[in-house]
Amino acid sequence: MHILICGGTGCRASKSELIQTNLEDALKAKGLEDEVQVVTTGCFGFCEKGPIVKILPDNTFYIEVKPEDATEIVEEHIVKGRQVMRLLYTDPDKKETVSDAKNMGFYKKQIRIALRNCGFINPENIEEYISRDGYGALGKCFEMTPQDVIDIIKKSGLRGRGGGGFPTGLKWEFASKNEADQKYVVCNADEGDPGAFMDRSILEGDPHSVLEAMAICGYTMGADKGVIYIRAEYPLAIERLKVAIGQAREYGLLGKDILGSGFNFDVEMRYGAGAFVCGEETALIHSMEGLRGEPTVKPPFPAESGYNGKPTNVNNVETFANVPVIINKGADWFSAIGTDKSKGTKVFALAGKINNVGLIEVPMGTTLREVIYEIGGGIKDGKKFKAVQTGGPSGGCLTERHLDTPIDFDNLLAVGSMMGSGGMIVMDEDDCMVSMAKFYLDFTVEESCGKCTPCRVGNKRLYELLDKITEGKGTREDIDLLRNLSAVIKDTSLCGLGQTSPNPVLSTIENFYDEYMAHVDDHKCVAGQCKALMQYVVDPELCVGCTLCARNCPVDCITGERKEAHVIDVEKCIKCGACMDKCKFNAISIQ
Amino acid sequence: MAKIKLAKDKVEKLIEICKSFNNEGSELINVLHKAQGTFGYLPAEVQEVIARELGVSVAHVYGVVTFYSFFTMVPKGEFPISICMGTACYVRGAEKVLEEFKKQLKVPIGETTEDGKFSISCLRCVGACGLAPVVTIGERTYGRVSAGDVADILKEYRN
Ligand SMILES: Cc1cc2nc3c(=O)[nH]c(=O)nc-3n(C[C@H](O)[C@H](O)[C@H](O)COP(=O)(O)O)c2cc1C
Ligand code: SF4
Ligand code: SF4
Ligand code: SF4
Ligand code: FES
Ligand code: FES
Numbered sequence: 001m002h003i004l005i006c007g008g009t010g011c012r013a014s015k016s017e018l019i020q021t022n023l024e025d026a027l028k029a030k031g032l033e034d035e036v037q038v039v040t041t042g043c044f045g046f047c048e049k050g051p052i053v054k055i056l057p058d059n060t061f062y063i064e065v066k067p068e069d070a071t072e073i074v075e076e077h078i079v080k081g082r083q084v085m086r087l088l089y090t091d092p093d094k095k096e097t098v099s100d101a102k103n104m105g106f107y108k109k110q111i112r113i114a115l116r117n118c119g120f121i122n123p124e125n126i127e128e129y130i131s132r133d134g135y136g137a138l139g140k141c142f143e144m145t146p147q148d149v150i151d152i153i154k155k156s157g158l159r160g161r162g163g164g165g166f167p168t169g170l171k172w173e174f175a176s177k178n179e180a181d182q183k184y185v186v187c188n189a190d191e192g193d194p195g196a197f198m199d200r201s202i203l204e205g206d207p208h209s210v211l212e213a214m215a216i217c218g219y220t221m222g223a224d225k226g227v228i229y230i231r232a233e234y235p236l237a238i239e240r241l242k243v244a245i246g247q248a249r250e251y252g253l254l255g256k257d258i259l260g261s262g263f264n265f266d267v268e269m270r271y272g273a274g275a276f277v278c279g280e281e282t283a284l285i286h287s288m289e290g291l292r293g294e295p296t297v298k299p300p301f302p303a304e305s306g307y308n309g310k311p312t313n314v315n316n317v318e319t320f321a322n323v324p325v326i327i328n329k330g331a332d333w334f335s336a337i338g339t340d341k342s343k344g345t346k347v348f349a350l351a352g353k354i355n356n357v358g359l360i361e362v363p364m365g366t367t368l369r370e371v372i373y374e375i376g377g378g379i380k381d382g383k384k385f386k387a388v389q390t391g392g393p394s395g396g397c398l399t400e401r402h403l404d405t406p407i408d409f410d411n412l413l414a415v416g417s418m419m420g421s422g423g424m425i426v427m428d429e430d431d432c433m434v435s436m437a438k439f440y441l442d443f444t445v446e447e448s449c450g451k452c453t454p455c456r457v458g459n460k461r462l463y464e465l466l467d468k469i470t471e472g473k474g475t476r477e478d479i480d481l482l483r484n485l486s487a488v489i490k491d492t493s494l495c496g497l498g499q500t501s502p503n504p505v506l507s508t509i510e511n512f513y514d515e516y517m518a519h520v521d522d523h524k525c526v527a528g529q530c531k532a533l534m535q536y537v538v539d540p541e542l543c544v545g546c547t548l549c550a551r552n553c554p555v556d557c558i559t560g561e562r563k564e565a566h567v568i569d570v571e572k573c574i575k576c577g578a579c580m581d582k583c584k585f586n587a588i589s590i591q
Numbered sequence: 592m593a594k595i596k597l598a599k600d601k602v603e604k605l606i607e608i609c610k611s612f613n614n615e616g617s618e619l620i621n622v623l624h625k626a627q628g629t630f631g632y633l634p635a636e637v638q639e640v641i642a643r644e645l646g647v648s649v650a651h652v653y654g655v656v657t658f659y660s661f662f663t664m665v666p667k668g669e670f671p672i673s674i675c676m677g678t679a680c681y682v683r684g685a686e687k688v689l690e691e692f693k694k695q696l697k698v699p700i701g702e703t704t705e706d707g708k709f710s711i712s713c714l715r716c717v718g719a720c721g722l723a724p725v726v727t728i729g730e731r732t733y734g735r736v737s738a739g740d741v742a743d744i745l746k747e748y749r750n
Contacts, residue, residue: 270620
């Protein structure tokens with residue numbers, strides 16, 4: 001028997017380490033420590049209901065486990081073979097408990113390729129990776145010529161998962177054709193999209209899959225050095241990578257003459273330091289060289305002149321994680337999954353106002369509706385769906401009418417968003433779209449490297465215009481100005497950051513024009529989020545005169561006699577919301 | 592060059608860190624990470640020693656330190672509070688949580704309370720979006736934080 005415990009960042013924050021200790025103690029108390037193995041894995045994906053504990057071989061999936069539940073799990077489930085019912089997931093529609101994850105709505109539509117091992121193996125034990133075909137693909141590659149391997153990747157149709165969607169095989173081919181005394185394989189683990197944690201989860205849950213793929217890439221292009229550029233904000237992923245690199249060296253899977261092939265390859269790590277633009281590959285390379293992470297003009301592409309001026313192939317974590325499986329199962333197997341021009345699956349970090357926040361992997365071509373309603377379990381607290389944002393700060397906000405769009409690189413671009421690296425944020429009726437655009441612009445302004453004027457100054461102006469609108473001081477002309485300025489920034493910025501930064505503005509204007517108009521014409525924020533446009537009012541019909549609100553108002557602007565309807569002085573009100581939170585009769589609302 | 596006012600043992604520690612990276616200028620970011628890990632922040636004097644040891648200009652070191660938001664030139668509080676302002680946390684109300692921290696501690700973002708106990712900063716996604724809104728204090732992570740929880744959280748660290 002095995003007990004698997006999620007050791008992902010989300011579950012760790014909810015004390016999953018203590019659950020492990022308690023389980024081990026409880027097993028010891030029963031003298032079962034040799035029969036039952038307790039294994040810490042990477043993220044299971046269902047972070048919303050974490051911490052997750054799974055029992056094998058019967059696949060029982062326990063959710064929201066607390067450290068104090070450990071004894072009961074051991075005494076009931078392990079010793080007596082009875083499931084602990086209260087820790088099982090309850091299907092919200094059928095109101096039945098589900099014990100096997102396979103039958104949960106959250107997992108049913110998922111196909112796990114990049115995440116194949118996350119939540120199944122102990123990432124700190126190379127043996128577990130090897131027992132699931134790990135490093136088999138590398139061995140297989142040594143029996144082929146580098147060009148054969150490149151051809152498999154080309155034929156599979158794999159496209160870069162870092163955002164751009166460039167065909168991976170083609171990129172490898174370019175790098176392999178450039179002759180040089182030294183070449184490099186770089187793994188981009190900078191994952192800058194705020195609210196996305198795909199790459200992090202792969203590195204935490206299955207670091208060897210990335211190391212193996214980097215070695216395969218090195219073999220195809222003739223590089224003997226790999227570098228992983230990872231955010232310093234990801235301490236657990238860094239730790240697990242270090243362990244994995246150490247073990248791979250020990251097993252002769254990294255280092256000199258790997259598996260007797262005569263091929264040498266080793267991997268080292270470089271740390272980012274909190275600059276989103278360093279995810280852009282030229283900036284990333286400068287950062288690796290110890291410089292400020294400012295992008296430079298392409299060409300030259302990294303494949304010609306990258307790290308230390310040598311041919312360099314940069315791929316994203318998730319792109320790499322797909323590679324070993326493609327080698328093992330074949331190009332045809334992979335290209336049978338997905339849509340015409342986007343093959344395989346995509347991992348998304350599903351977050352926001354959705355019931356099942358978590359990490360999911362779906363075949364390309366799955367619709368947004370399926371993701372949000374079937375996998376995501378719909379909108380939180382029974383609210384109304386309003387928008388879904390993909391592509392992070394470079395992407396756009398899509399609406400109800402896009403829900404049946406099959407997700408792939410080209411479809412998302414066509415509707416004014418983009419695939420991006422995999423952030424997917426769901427918003428409901430309480431989210432103001434102008435504020436959302438402002439939120440992203442605030443991010444861009446902070447993260448622009450400042451090298452070119454349209455991005456450095458233009459985005460600031462965009463932010464100011466949006467701020468003016470949310471303050472209720474905007475005009476119709478400002479909306480036109482936003483559009484024109486956006487077009488200029490897109491056309492004249494040097495790197496991808498500036499070229500895409502107006503997307504959140506343009507897509508919200510396009511899809512939520514009425515909301516912009518309501519802000520400028522009627523000075524109203526329908527979502528009730530823009531403070532300057534809100535007024536707190538008491539409904540005299542509902543107010544019973546309990547005085548609670550008046551006693552809690554920090555500026556004493558609510559008046560009224562006991563048992564009589566109260567009134568808010570809107571001039572003095574500072575819109576803190578305390579009264580509305582306190583009123584037990586829902587008599588206070590925002591208008 | 593400006594006179595270096597750092598205590599001798601600290602200078603030695605820095606020299607040692609630089610040496611562990613073979614005094615290579617291209618290792619600057621790694622050196623800065625190590626130095627900040629050791630001293631908690633990177634004041635001008637520390638940057639001067641690093642520049643000298645790696646054989647690069649102080650301006651270059653300063654340029655790199657100020658480019659990356661992870662590096663700081665001011666000391667953080669004993670309990671550094673970071674409020675996640677990633678998108679997932681933002682849409683689940685992180686702004687209100689931030690306001691509450693600012694209100695209770697009476698310091699703006701990026702500053703430390705007078706007693707040196709707390710400092711407030713924002714970060715973008717710690718990867719625990721399932722628990723949004725997320726706040727970290729030192730090594731600890733708090734999930735599903737609401738403005739109402741702030742006082743209780745601070746209480747844990749106050750005495
Ligand atoms: C502003 C900006 C930020 C980026 N951030 C990332 C990132 O965090 N992770 C990533 O893999 N790619 C990022 N990219 C894309 C990289 O430049 C590069 O295209 C990618 O790493 C290539 O790998 P792939 O072909 O496997 O996708 C970013 C691009 C831009 C313009
Ligand atoms: S577009 Fe922005 S981030 Fe990119 S190089 Fe120009 S200023 Fe820097
Ligand atoms: S708390 Fe509600 S019911 Fe009581 S006085 Fe205020 S508005 Fe009226
Ligand atoms: S919102 Fe705040 S300031 Fe305004 S009436 Fe209510 S409690 Fe008073
Ligand atoms: S972190 Fe545990 S399920 Fe995602
Ligand atoms: S956005 Fe806050 S943890 Fe991801």
